Amino acid sequence: MNERVQYTGIPSEAELLASPGVPSRQRLEQGPVAFIECVQEIPCNPCEEACPFGAITVGEPITNLPVLNGEKCTGCGMCIAQCPGLAIFKVHLRYKEATSLVEFPYEYCPLPRKGDRVPCGDRKGDYVADGWVVSVKNARGNDGTAVVAVEVPRACCLEVRTICRKEYR
Amino acid sequence: MRVVKHPILGDDRRKRDAAIIVDGNRVDAITGEPIAAALMAAGIRKFRVTPRFGSPRGLFCGIGRCIDCVMTVDGQPNVRTCVTPVKDGMIVETQTGLGKWADEP
Amino acid sequence: MGGRTVKTTQVAVIGAGPAGLAAAIEVARAGGSVTVIDENAKPGGQLFKQIHKFFGSREHRAGVRGFHIGEQLLVETRELNVEVLLDSPVYALFPDKTVGYIHDGKEVCLKAEKIIIAAGAAENALAFPGSTLPGVMGAGAAQTMINVHRVLPGKRILMIGSGNVGLIVSYQLMQAGADVAALIEAAPQIGGYGVHAAKILRAGVPIHLSHTVKRAMGKDQVESVEMMELDARWQPVAGSEKILAVDTVCIAVGLTPLTELAWLMGCEFAFVPGLGGHVPKHDLNMETTVPGVFVAGDISGVEEASTAMEEGRLAGTACAEGLGLLERERARDLKTVIWERMNALRTGPFGDGRRKAKDHLVGLPVGGYE
Numbered sequence A: 001m002n003e004r005v006q007y008t009g010i011p012s013e014a015e016l017l018a019s020p021g022v023p024s025r026q027r028l029e030q031g032p033v034a035f036i037e038c039v040q041e042i043p044c045n046p047c048e049e050a051c052p053f054g055a056i057t058v059g060e061p062i063t064n065l066p067v068l069n070g071e072k073c074t075g076c077g078m079c080i081a082q083c084p085g086l087a088i089f090k091v092h093l094r095y096k097e098a099t100s101l102v103e104f105p106y107e108y109c110p111l112p113r114k115g116d117r118v119p120c121g122d123r124k125g126d127y128v129a130d131g132w133v134v135s136v137k138n139a140r141g142n143d144g145t146a147v148v149a150v151e152v153p154r155a156c157c158l159e160v161r162t163i164c165r166k167e168y169r
Numbered sequence B: 001m002r003v004v005k006h007p008i009l010g011d012d013r014r015k016r017d018a019a020i021i022v023d024g025n026r027v028d029a030i031t032g033e034p035i036a037a038a039l040m041a042a043g044i045r046k047f048r049v050t051p052r053f054g055s056p057r058g059l060f061c062g063i064g065r066c067i068d069c070v071m072t073v074d075g076q077p078n079v080r081t082c083v084t085p086v087k088d089g090m091i092v093e094t095q096t097g098l099g100k101w102a103d104e105p
Numbered sequence C: 001m002g003g004r005t006v007k008t009t010q011v012a013v014i015g016a017g018p019a020g021l022a023a024a025i026e027v028a029r030a031g032g033s034v035t036v037i038d039e040n041a042k043p044g045g046q047l048f049k050q051i052h053k054f055f056g057s058r059e060h061r062a063g064v065r066g067f068h069i070g071e072q073l074l075v076e077t078r079e080l081n082v083e084v085l086l087d088s089p090v091y092a093l094f095p096d097k098t099v100g101y102i103h104d105g106k107e108v109c110l111k112a113e114k115i116i117i118a119a120g121a122a123e124n125a126l127a128f129p130g131s132t133l134p135g136v137m138g139a140g141a142a143q144t145m146i147n148v149h150r151v152l153p154g155k156r157i158l159m160i161g162s163g164n165v166g167l168i169v170s171y172q173l174m175q176a177g178a179d180v181a182a183l184i185e186a187a188p189q190i191g192g193y194g195v196h197a198a199k200i201l202r203a204g205v206p207i208h209l210s211h212t213v214k215r216a217m218g219k220d221q222v223e224s225v226e227m228m229e230l231d232a233r234w235q236p237v238a239g240s241e242k243i244l245a246v247d248t249v250c251i252a253v254g255l256t257p258l259t260e261l262a263w264l265m266g267c268e269f270a271f272v273p274g275l276g277g278h279v280p281k282h283d284l285n286m287e288t289t290v291p292g293v294f295v296a297g298d299i300s301g302v303e304e305a306s307t308a309m310e311e312g313r314l315a316g317t318a319c320a321e322g323l324g325l326l327e328r329e330r331a332r333d334l335k336t337v338i339w340e341r342m343n344a345l346r347t348g349p350f351g352d353g354r355r356k357a358k359d360h361l362v363g364l365p366v367g368g369y370e
Helices: A013-018 A025-030 A046-050 B035-041 C018-029 C066-079 C139-147 C164-175 C194-202 C260-264 C305-322 C328-345 C348-363
Strands: A033-036 A088-092 A099-106 A117-121 A127-137 A146-153 B018-022 B025-029 B070-073 B076-080 B091-093 C005-008 C011-014 C034-037 C083-085 C090-094 C098-103 C106-111 C114-117 C121-123 C136-138 C156-160 C179-185 C207-209 C211-217 C224-229 C242-244 C248-251 C255-257 C269-272 C277-280 C293-295
Touching: A025 A033, A117 A146, B018 B035, B025 B035, B035 C139, C011 C018, C018 C034, C018 C066, C018 C305, C066 C305, C090 C260, C114 C305, C121 C139, C136 C139, C139 C164, C139 C248, C156 C164, C156 C211, C164 C179, C164 C194, C164 C248, C179 C211, C194 C207, C255 C277, C269 C348, C293 C305, C305 C328
Parallel strands: B018 B091, C005 C106, C011 C034, C011 C114, C034 C083, C114 C293, C136 C248, C156 C179, C156 C248, C179 C207
Antiparallel strands: A033 A088, A088 A099, A099 A146, A117 A127, A127 A146, B018 B025, B070 B076, B070 B091, C090 C098, C098 C106, C121 C255, C211 C224, C224 C242, C269 C277
């Protein structure tokens, strides 16, 4: 079974580890940070301009994979809604005692509301755990791409990437 | 079924300001939308039956090229419903085979 | 041509999609008179059903949704007073560059000095038992229904084809409120971008590779589909059949350039599978083997709207140059910028193939059908 993204549609663990847009474990421990799951060389670079701190570099040619500079990234999440591929997330590993915060783009109706308890899903859309919606950002500049932050048990923060559509309609 | 709420396009606030008669039944529609859209919104998907085998056909390409979606409209057969806009009071009929002109015996 | 209305223009553009409008804008910007003719009731071609954010860089308007790019093109078209004739199917092209079209039931002849054909492409069909049943449709047709006309073509959908169209339309069907039961792909790997596949997987849509449809079943419309697995030699795997209850099947198996008008004009063609089939030979200026006849967009090889717009700009600039509206050096500068932008879109594992196919096409010798 080939686990690469072109066979599964999901970046494999090896691909994510090798990706320059994925923060190191050490950086995850230090605080909120962008988590860029862009592992194919496609001609695209809006993330580079989206970052107000210059923490994302694509450069020339624009098919380069985005490189995340963990030192410059403040975990502000401004890049999430600007990625046309909806491939950028934010992870705050040590959000509270036993929980993490995961932020992701979400372009479906209905939108959840702050305080809602929602079923959270992984990259395959399978249910992982319930999470609590901490914020829903839908600024005009996002042009319809809402950014949802959920608080989830820490153990699943690298799995949760969405609200589970199978259960939340 | 109409897409009323949409995360990107927002709410559809258009009024159903027209009515067309489809095989004798009234179907609410929006002036200017393709006939095919009004029919699909009403759950009608069978637009015609073929001349030799009588098999059902409906929308296929949606851009006026494949002519699978033709119907008889206001007495004129073979009208491409995916690119013909709705006008209030239109008479739309499921077409059998090549259809017949209104004045044809 | 007695009895027909005769109009004149410097450049006639056939097709008011992204390529045609971009071409017309460049001609008008250089001070030329230009008339765009389109069979549809509204301009924009297929841009207005593309509600996702485009890829590319700032110069390609990356991050902007397709329909917003369409709106912007229409604004520019209006500001430059480009004449856009709608509800006007072109039925003939004459050797003296007269364009015959029909408007309001009347034939009209438009005499032009240059012609840009930007007719676009049409979706490929896929034949299988039951493929003629109502409920089986092109993915693009479904996309038009949900995003332009705001009508759901069905509630539970099977998507065939994992190119970007199949992936994106699956996503947009869910945004419109439908369920996508599965996406199947005959090839052993996903054709489109991984990020587009990831979006629908996150929403719980299974992608079955090496699978195809055996038949669609139903009396008056689709009620279910039988799918099956394919082996390494693309042959059905016995006993792998599975029945899926769906009311709609969307077909996204590629597009074919709409080349009739270029054939009619006597352009030489080449068969380039990577560009969608038979395409008119053309040079770097998008000029065909018939002097003064240009092509742009999907007719010259199926790509994306972003590249179609660049090709349109190229054809428009070249026409303006040919008409003496732009000096040679100025035209070369403008075209160089466009070529660079276009090449940027044709890089990486997904773009390389198209770039090679285009280079091959442009490099072909003139003097016959290949």
